[in-house]
Amino acid sequence: MKIYAKYKDIALSSIRPEGWLRKYLEKQRDGLTGHLEVAAGEPFKSGWGRSRADIEFDDGDSCDWWPYEQTGYWIDGMIRCGYLLKDDFLINKALERMNAILDNPDEDGYLGPEFLKEKGHMYRWVHSVFFKAFMALHSATGDERVIPALARHYLSNTSNHSQLREVCNVEAILWTYEKTGDERLLNHAVNAYAEFCQLSPESDCTLENMLSDRVSTEHGVTFNEEAKLGAILYMYTGEEKYLDATVNAYRKIDRDQMLVDGVNSSSEMLRGKDVLDSHETCDITEYAWSMGYLFQATGEAEYADKIERACFNAAPGAVDNHFKALQYFSCPNQVIADKTSNHSLFYRGSDRMSYRPNPGTPCCTGEVNKIMPNFITRMWMDDGYNGLAAILYGPCKVRAEVGVGRKTIEIIEETDYPFRDTINFRINAEMPVQFTLTLRIPIWCKDAEIKVNGTVEGEKPRPGTFVKLDRIYRQGDCVTLTLPMDLKLSHWSGGGIAIERGPLVYSLRIEEDWQRNMEETSSGDDFPIWNLYPTSRWNYALAIDENNLDREVEVIYREMSQEPWDIKSTPLELKVPARTVEGWDIERKSTILKQAWHEKGCPLEIREVEGDFKLTPPLPPVESLSERLGREIEKVTLVPYGCTRLRLTIFPGCTPHEK
Numbered sequence: 001m002k003i004y005a006k007y008k009d010i011a012l013s014s015i016r017p018e019g020w021l022r023k024y025l026e027k028q029r030d031g032l033t034g035h036l037e038v039a040a041g042e043p044f045k046s047g048w049g050r051s052r053a054d055i056e057f058d059d060g061d062s063c064d065w066w067p068y069e070q071t072g073y074w075i076d077g078m079i080r081c082g083y084l085l086k087d088d089f090l091i092n093k094a095l096e097r098m099n100a101i102l103d104n105p106d107e108d109g110y111l112g113p114e115f116l117k118e119k120g121h122m123y124r125w126v127h128s129v130f131f132k133a134f135m136a137l138h139s140a141t142g143d144e145r146v147i148p149a150l151a152r153h154y155l156s157n158t159s160n161h162s163q164l165r166e167v168c169n170v171e172a173i174l175w176t177y178e179k180t181g182d183e184r185l186l187n188h189a190v191n192a193y194a195e196f197c198q199l200s201p202e203s204d205c206t207l208e209n210m211l212s213d214r215v216s217t218e219h220g221v222t223f224n225e226e227a228k229l230g231a232i233l234y235m236y237t238g239e240e241k242y243l244d245a246t247v248n249a250y251r252k253i254d255r256d257q258m259l260v261d262g263v264n265s266s267s268e269m270l271r272g273k274d275v276l277d278s279h280e281t282c283d284i285t286e287y288a289w290s291m292g293y294l295f296q297a298t299g300e301a302e303y304a305d306k307i308e309r310a311c312f313n314a315a316p317g318a319v320d321n322h323f324k325a326l327q328y329f330s331c332p333n334q335v336i337a338d339k340t341s342n343h344s345l346f347y348r349g350s351d352r353m354s355y356r357p358n359p360g361t362p363c364c365t366g367e368v369n370k371i372m373p374n375f376i377t378r379m380w381m382d383d384g385y386n387g388l389a390a391i392l393y394g395p396c397k398v399r400a401e402v403g404v405g406r407k408t409i410e411i412i413e414e415t416d417y418p419f420r421d422t423i424n425f426r427i428n429a430e431m432p433v434q435f436t437l438t439l440r441i442p443i444w445c446k447d448a449e450i451k452v453n454g455t456v457e458g459e460k461p462r463p464g465t466f467v468k469l470d471r472i473y474r475q476g477d478c479v480t481l482t483l484p485m486d487l488k489l490s491h492w493s494g495g496g497i498a499i500e501r502g503p504l505v506y507s508l509r510i511e512e513d514w515q516r517n518m519e520e521t522s523s524g525d526d527f528p529i530w531n532l533y534p535t536s537r538w539n540y541a542l543a544i545d546e547n548n549l550d551r552e553v554e555v556i557y558r559e560m561s562q563e564p565w566d567i568k569s570t571p572l573e574l575k576v577p578a579r580t581v582e583g584w585d586i587e588r589k590s591t592i593l594k595q596a597w598h599e600k601g602c603p604l605e606i607r608e609v610e611g612d613f614k615l616t617p618p619l620p621p622v623e624s625l626s627e628r629l630g631r632e633i634e635k636v637t638l639v640p641y642g643c644t645r646l647r648l649t650i651f652p653g654c655t656p657h658e659k
């Protein structure tokens with residue numbers, strides 16, 4: 001079997017998160033990931049491994065599969081988090097649900113509840129979600145039940161896996177093909193996608209539409225679930241058309257929908273790049289996961305940069321610092337996050353931008369548990385030549401067999417990245433071993449430097465490439481990678497500007513007043529629902545000259561904390577000149593336009609609703625900005641986007657010299 005991937009996954013059990021990454025996963029364990037059935041209630045008490053008899057469905061039959069989608073996300077995140085932390089509580093909790101399914105197949109090999117077996121309408125979609133947990137289990141432990149069980153399930157041939165999102169099973173089918181070499185699985189995956197393209201010609205993710213120039217407009221999460229399939233099919237068939245399609249589909253996302261925090265707009269449909277465009281938290285998870293496949297298929301550093309950008313900005317920004325509450329929609333500009341502040345058209349005026357353990361549809365509540373475990377899963381990869389490649393950076397340890405003799409080594413990655421620019425890779429090897437250590441040079445880094453045991457190695461690395469260090473490594477060797485981060489200003493609609501530095505995007509530090517929403521107490525005292533209000537000024541324009549960023553923006557290093565995404569202990573700040581904008585306030589409205597589902601089976605509709613709504617405002621119009629600017633130039637504090645729960649990221653721009 002030939003596999004066309006440039007880089008392959010290594011065992012989940014071989015990577016051990018350290019430093020802030022470990023602390024992040026521990027918070028997941030102690031927060032939502034370890035206790036979602038308490039924090040959010042249904043559907044997390046039901047779904048896989050549980051009876052569905054006690055769930056009340058208010059949406060009727062068409063959504064019977066929901067509990068299985070949502071618990072599937074959760075269990076996948078939980079089992080990965082568990083094995084990365086080597087935490088029995090998480091592992092056993094996930095395995096209890098997984099074993100109930102894995103050990104009880106139908107006679108024909110089908111896994112799962114009977115009612116999902118025969119019905120059409122994308123019921124089999126939920127298997128593609130849940131089976132990722134089995135793939136993780138196999139990666140972590142080599143559990144011998146997994147491969148035969150998945151092979152029998154897919155070869156039982158009771159579904160074509162071609163109805164709408166059912167086609168996402170192509171991912172697990174091809175994973176099973178790789179493990180078994182059974183050509184019937186390859187054929188099944190190729191046929192499923194071909195039939196999907198015929199059955200759903202209007203989907204943005206058919207081969208033809210991904211390859212075309214047309215703007216993608218469908219449900220954003222569905223797009224991210226399906227668009228990756230081209231990259232996956234390429235890796236097992238070598239047919240370039242599949243890869244070209246996924247590459248082009250995401251090139252269009254960059255062109256039409258990419259937000260400053262590294263994830264496409266999606267509420268719920270793919271939107272645009274307006275300052276108030278937001279995204280569902282599910283998009284953070286699935287966009288980053290898709291970028292992982294694009295990276296493996298192409299070997300291009302660009303896609304690894306994109307995973308970091310999404311996971312270091314959008315991801316921590318959508319969750320509270322205790323990992324006990326999340327947003328359904330999050331936005332680069334959100335100066336209020338309460339029960340009426342959702343400013344996205346979809347359910348505008350609702351609580352979908354507030355931090356709560358159970359926001360809106362519980363898909364995001366399940367998906368949020370996967371983001372950082374998935375990130376860690378892909379930090380290191382196999383280069384296919386007995387070497388080891390550092391794809392995503394952060395504090396961790398990795399153990400792997402390398403070199404022609406497959407000798408076990410350990411690499412300790414010591415770093416406070418992305419808050420600092422230096423990464424040390426310390427080698428633990430019983431005996432000297434020759435292998436290639438591959439290091440990614442991000443596209444944003446113009447002055448990267450590599451030292452081996454203190455001596456500069458090779459020529460200056462080029463941005464957006466991989467440096468391959470093929471040498472004999474000995475116990476105690478240290479490779480040091482330095483990735484200096486330059487300030488950069490990016491431009492957005494309505495004259496908006498944002499400041500970036502390396503992989504991090506920066507937002508105004510806004511003081512936060514967390515008020516518990518006592519109207520809803522369903523989640524109990526351990527998992528409150530919050531209304532979040534600003535207690536400091538936020539209405540600033542940046543008075544900055546793009547050509548003099550280094551002179552005008554001061555970079556301040558604070559002490560590195562194990563909780564760097566907490567606004568109280570952020571390790572980095574920028575001081576930036578700014579001027580206030582008079583009359584630019586939170587919008588208070590009594591009538592708004594809201595897009596919602598009218599009733600079961602009806603399409604989305606927009607209607608006017610009344611109430612008392614407080615919304616983040618758009619940028620002030622460029623034409624009147626200069627008249628509204630305060631005279632004084634103040635120095636305001638910007639912090640990494642991921643440290644903020646209220647934030648202004650896209651600012652009005654003005655020059656310091658305007659009067």
Ligand SMILES: [Zn+2]
Pocket residue numbers: 221280281282283361362363364365367
């Ligand atoms: Zn969601």
